[in-house]
Amino acid sequence: MSEGRLLTFGLFVAFILITLAITFWARATTRNAEDFYAGGRAFSGPQNGLALAGDYMSAASFLGIAGLIALSGYDGFLYSIGFLVAWLLTLLLVELMRNAGRFTMADVLSHRVRRQPRVRTAAVISTVTVSVFYLVAQMVGAGALVSLLLGLSGGTAKAVTIVVVGAIMIFYVAFGGMKGTTWVQIIKAILLMTGTVVLTALVLARFGFNVSDILAAAARASGRTDYLHPGGGFAKEVAGDPVRTLINKLDFISLALALVLGTAGLPHIVSRFFTVPDARAARTSVNWAIGLVGVFYLMTLALGFGATALVGQARIAAADPSGNTAALQLAYVLGEGLGGPVGGDLLLAFVGAVAFATILAVVSGLVMASSTSLAHDYFGHVLMFGRPRESQEVAVARLSALVIGLLAVVLAVVARHQNVAFLVALAFAMAASANLPAIVLTLFWKRFNSAGVVAGVYGGLGACLLLVALSPVVSGKTDPVTGAGLSLLPPGIDFHVFPMENPGLVSIPFGFLCAWLGTLLSREKADRERYDDLAVRSLTGSGSHAQRQ
Amino acid sequence: MGSTPSYAGLAQDRRFRLLKTRFRRLALGIVVSFLSWYFLYILLSVFARDLMSRPLAGTVNVALLLGVLQFVSTFALAWRYTRYARRMLDPLSRQLREEAERQQAETERIEQIMAQRRRIEAWTPAPRRARHRRTSGGVR
Numbered sequence: 001m002s003e004g005r006l007l008t009f010g011l012f013v014a015f016i017l018i019t020l021a022i023t024f025w026a027r028a029t030t031r032n033a034e035d036f037y038a039g040g041r042a043f044s045g046p047q048n049g050l051a052l053a054g055d056y057m058s059a060a061s062f063l064g065i066a067g068l069i070a071l072s073g074y075d076g077f078l079y080s081i082g083f084l085v086a087w088l089l090t091l092l093l094v095e096l097m098r099n100a101g102r103f104t105m106a107d108v109l110s111h112r113v114r115r116q117p118r119v120r121t122a123a124v125i126s127t128v129t130v131s132v133f134y135l136v137a138q139m140v141g142a143g144a145l146v147s148l149l150l151g152l153s154g155g156t157a158k159a160v161t162i163v164v165v166g167a168i169m170i171f172y173v174a175f176g177g178m179k180g181t182t183w184v185q186i187i188k189a190i191l192l193m194t195g196t197v198v199l200t201a202l203v204l205a206r207f208g209f210n211v212s213d214i215l216a217a218a219a220r221a222s223g224r225t226d227y228l229h230p231g232g233g234f235a236k237e238v239a240g241d242p243v244r245t246l247i248n249k250l251d252f253i254s255l256a257l258a259l260v261l262g263t264a265g266l267p268h269i270v271s272r273f274f275t276v277p278d279a280r281a282a283r284t285s286v287n288w289a290i291g292l293v294g295v296f297y298l299m300t301l302a303l304g305f306g307a308t309a310l311v312g313q314a315r316i317a318a319a320d321p322s323g324n325t326a327a328l329q330l331a332y333v334l335g336e337g338l339g340g341p342v343g344g345d346l347l348l349a350f351v352g353a354v355a356f357a358t359i360l361a362v363v364s365g366l367v368m369a370s371s372t373s374l375a376h377d378y379f380g381h382v383l384m385f386g387r388p389r390e391s392q393e394v395a396v397a398r399l400s401a402l403v404i405g406l407l408a409v410v411l412a413v414v415a416r417h418q419n420v421a422f423l424v425a426l427a428f429a430m431a432a433s434a435n436l437p438a439i440v441l442t443l444f445w446k447r448f449n450s451a452g453v454v455a456g457v458y459g460g461l462g463a464c465l466l467l468v469a470l471s472p473v474v475s476g477k478t479d480p481v482t483g484a485g486l487s488l489l490p491p492g493i494d495f496h497v498f499p500m501e502n503p504g505l506v507s508i509p510f511g512f513l514c515a516w517l518g519t520l521l522s523r524e525k526a527d528r529e530r531y532d533d534l535a536v537r538s539l540t541g542s543g544s545h546a547q548r549q
Numbered sequence: 550m551g552s553t554p555s556y557a558g559l560a561q562d563r564r565f566r567l568l569k570t571r572f573r574r575l576a577l578g579i580v581v582s583f584l585s586w587y588f589l590y591i592l593l594s595v596f597a598r599d600l601m602s603r604p605l606a607g608t609v610n611v612a613l614l615l616g617v618l619q620f621v622s623t624f625a626l627a628w629r630y631t632r633y634a635r636r637m638l639d640p641l642s643r644q645l646r647e648e649a650e651r652q653q654a655e656t657e658r659i660e661q662i663m664a665q666r667r668r669i670e671a672w673t674p675a676p677r678r679a680r681h682r683r684t685s686g687g688v689r
Contacts, residue, residue, distance in 0.1 A: 074612055074616075077616050078616075082587075084619070084623055085587050085619060087623070087627070088579060088627060088630075089580065091627055091630060092579060092580065095634075212606065212608050215607070215608035216608045228602075228608060229602035229612065230595070230598050249595045252595055256591045260584070283631065290623065290627045294624060298617075532560035533555045535569065536559045536560055536565060536645075539565070539568055539642060540556075540565070540568070540645040540646040540649060542650060542653075543556060
């Protein structure tokens with residue numbers, strides 16, 4: 001290993017040691033279910049805001065969007081706007097959900113319905129499915145990234161990395177619970193913001209703080225006239241094929257819809273609503289998250305355009321065709337400009353460690369959310385009829401973290417050579433089609449009932465999975481020039497019927513439709529009193545689960 | 550879950566209805582404005598590329614400006630929501646919550662007294678007391 005890589009490795013180890021120490025402390029101070037699932041509800045608004053931002057800003061957005069902007073120009077920016085605007089919907093829902101629930105989305109959904117076990121089971125299935133898909137995407141990315149940073153190559157190195165990342169993540173959750181996981185998120189968010197601010201400041205300084213100059217230099221370096229125009233990356237226009245062009249455009253609108261509606265239904269975001277003492281702190285935390293996420297995505301513009309201007313598209317694409325290494329290459333070039341090769345190595349090692357922290361934090365947030373759901377909702381409320389011993393339920397939660405973590409590791413190792421970036425967008429689409437209709441209708445529709453929740457969740461989730469299975473993502477997509485397969489399955493197999501890669505445009509309305517039809521078609525009558533009770537609780541915070549003294 | 554108290558009684562309260570109307574009007578306004586503005590921007594990016602590519606100042610074009618404005622509008626709407634909630638929703642919801650919790654405490658107190666009374670009655674069952682009285686009456 002070169003000196004730079006040794007330094008990178010050293011920083012990884014330092015981050016792991018610090019976070020493991022925190023995990024042990026969290027283990028020692030976790031006494032009951034409230035501590036394990038919600039960190040004792042003792043986090044302040046700003047702390048939880050940092051953790052929310054930490055949970056949300058995945059490596060896909062740090063490295064992925066910077067790379068997207070570097071390679072496809074302006075269109076990468078469209079992604080980040082969707083990711084940010086979505087938080088307004090979260091801001092409107094966060095207080096109601098904090099007031100109405102205890103630990104999970106299922107708590108909110110099952111409050112007013114008559115058939116709680118069915119509703120809880122549906123919520124658990126959707127939570128675990130969304131989390132596992134998102135987890136696999138993150139872990140495959142982790143395998144590629146970490147082996148690249150440490151200069152390892154080949155399938156075995158990737159597999160080993162995935163296993164190590166998986167083991168650390170399981171340890172964080174099973175031992176530290178929500179308390180440990182939240183502190184990991186907070187540290188990661190601070191590291192990520194620091195890293196991005198440093199890189200942005202260096203890029204701006206290179207160009208004399210003139211934004212127009214950066215853009216001009218990037219456009220010049222890209223050698224394309226349309227680099228700063230919409231259409232460079234998404235919704236491509238195919239000359240002479242108006243149908244294909246329209247499908248491409250609808251596909252992009254579909255993605256935009258899923259991004260903006262999915263965030264409020266992501267399990268690892270929802271489970272963070274309950275870690276604060278009351279609804280006001282929850283609102284403060286979302287406001288903090290909006291500020292952090294917004295500033296972060298604005299800075300990714302500087303990173304992306306800066307990478308194109310200073311590193312060059314050819315070198316970025318040579319290192320990784322999807323541009324995931326753009327931010328890292330930029331860090332090296334910027335560091336080199338300051339202090340020669342040593343400076344380059346230093347900055348690269350630091351940004352690499354930030355990326356590593358980002359991956360570990362996001363995956364542990366996802367495992368935390370799904371094991372909470374399995375233990376609290378499925379074991380506690382479905383199997384034990386809502387009367388488990390608290391210590392027993394927490395033990396099941398720790399075990400669930402192990403099971404979910406192992407499942408994700410196995411899937412990620414199997415899929416380590418695939419390009420699974422589409423799974424991130426799919427997770428957002430599933431959250432928007434399965435979870436959002438149930439949440440919104442539970443809070444605002446008087447007549448909504450158990451059958452409606454169940455139909456909406458399964459309908460939305462099923463539609464998403466089916467449409468993706470029948471889409472060009474899974475089969476039948478080939479490169480028009482080389483004829484090489486671009487789908488998950490090898491080129492010979494083609495059963496794609498659905499033309500779009502993003503199911504949201506169809507599956508989100510379908511989820512709402514199922515929830516509505518399910519309600520109307522069942523003979524079950526909504527419980528008016530419980531609906532009124534939920535309305536009062538959610539808006540006033542009466543009887544909400546407060547911080548235990 | 551069966552033993553958790555119900556606050557449904559407050560749903561008909563005039564102040565609660567006001568709170569609900571205010572929240573729903575605010576939430577609807579924000580959802581409609583940010584979704585329509587966001588999708589206007591997306592649709593322009595997809596279908597009106599010539600307009601979006603028009604340069605404004607140096608290399609900054611309409612698309613980049615509108616994109617940055619999406620950030621600005623998100624911050625502004627979040628700020629507006631928070632300000633309105635602090636002024637128009639929080640005081641009302643605090644008042645209702647305190648009242649609900651007072652009522653709840655009162656109900657619990659009454660239930661406790663009733664339970665105590667039932668317990669006392671169960672310790673000295675009526676029939677035996679009657680029998681005792683009867684026998685003591687017989688002695689007298």
